[in-house]
Amino acid sequence: MRWKQPSSLFRTPGDGQGPTAVLDVGPDGDVALEPSPGEKPREGDILIGLYDGTVWYARPVPTTPAAVTNFRATPNELIATASSLVRWHASGPRCEQCHGPTVMEFRGQRRRCTECGALLFYRTDPAVIVAITDEDDRLLLARQRAWPEGRVSVIAGFVEPGESLEQACAREAMEEVGLALTSINYFGSQPWPFPRSLMLGFTAIATDPGALAVDGEEIVEASFLTREELASKLGAGRISLPGPASIGRALIDAWRG
Ligand SMILES: [Zn+2]
Structure with missing residues (x-):
């Protein structure tokens, strides 16, 4: 995944611009791995855009196609847009x-x-995801209640009415892990069509890491780790990180260097 890159999907191609392709999309938003051979766009198909020289359409189908992918597995704009628009119209x-x-x-x-x-x-629902470090440049990794033992990531949450993105980062950090933040800086963003979020990534520094206290509701464990400690725990199989397609992983990898 590349971050802060311009889009390669041209969303409003005119008619007659080269070849077309039609991707079936199931009711749960999973997208067929390959376009239907020989299919031409028809009434009811949804224009996705011009991508890799082809004008792509999504076709809502009542049953999930045999071979499908989704944004987690194939993090590109075509998949995100097809999945998002099909589910929106279906709703x-x-x-x-x-x-x-x-x-x-x-x-x-x-x-x-x-x-x-x-x-x-x-519409998309904005959510912030923030990598918090302490004065020694250790990274805060936390486990959500819903996650299996050992699974950790940086903290995240939806933006609430009337908030700036930075305020959302500060509120989530205080609510979930009891930390006040400074130096909140933008990192990059990622559509997350499960079902319709836009993840906005930030880095920040905890002003008083000693105040770390998990809320016990959403977050059940959290600690600051050095790069060596993280490598050691990963090597021993004691913790696991978010998948490589996610911005959470990109934030962690950027810190790891
Ligand atoms: Zn009306």
């Missing part, structure tokens, strides 16, 4: 103005209310 969102039914239009790039005509666009 049949109501109009935000009058709660009337909406229909897909403009090849799936938006929906329109059949009652009042208001337009709906896909």
Whole structure:
């Protein structure tokens, strides 16, 4: 995964721009590994964009195709966009103005209310993920309650109404591990279509690492580790890190150097 790179997906290709391909997408958002051979786009297909010289479409199908992938396994923009848009349309969102039914239009790039005509666009839920270090440059790794023993990552949480991203980092750190933050700096971002998040990565320094105290609700274990300690625990199989496609892993790897 590359970070802070410009998109290679051109989202609004005109008609007649070269070859097309159609990817089946199951109801749970898993995307067929390969485009359907010889299939041409038809009514109801969703335009994904121009990618690798081909105009790609997603076709919602009622049963999951035999060979599929998702963003965790194949972290590219084509997969994220296909999965996100198909599930959004399948959810049949109501109009935000009058709660009337909406229909897909403009090849799936938006929906329109059949009652009042208001337009709906896909939205993402911003979430912050923050790598916290102490004055000795040790990294805080924490285990969420829902995770198996030994699985750790940096902390994360959704942005709440009225918050800046930096405020969200500070609040999550205080709530989950009792730490106040300084030097909160942007790292990079990643779509996370499970179902529709945008992960915004930051680094930060804990002002008083001694105050570390897990909330016991969302986070059940947390500690600051040196690079040597992390390598040793990994080598012994005592802890595991998030998958290589995730921004959580990218934050950890950037710190490891
Ligand atoms: Zn309406």
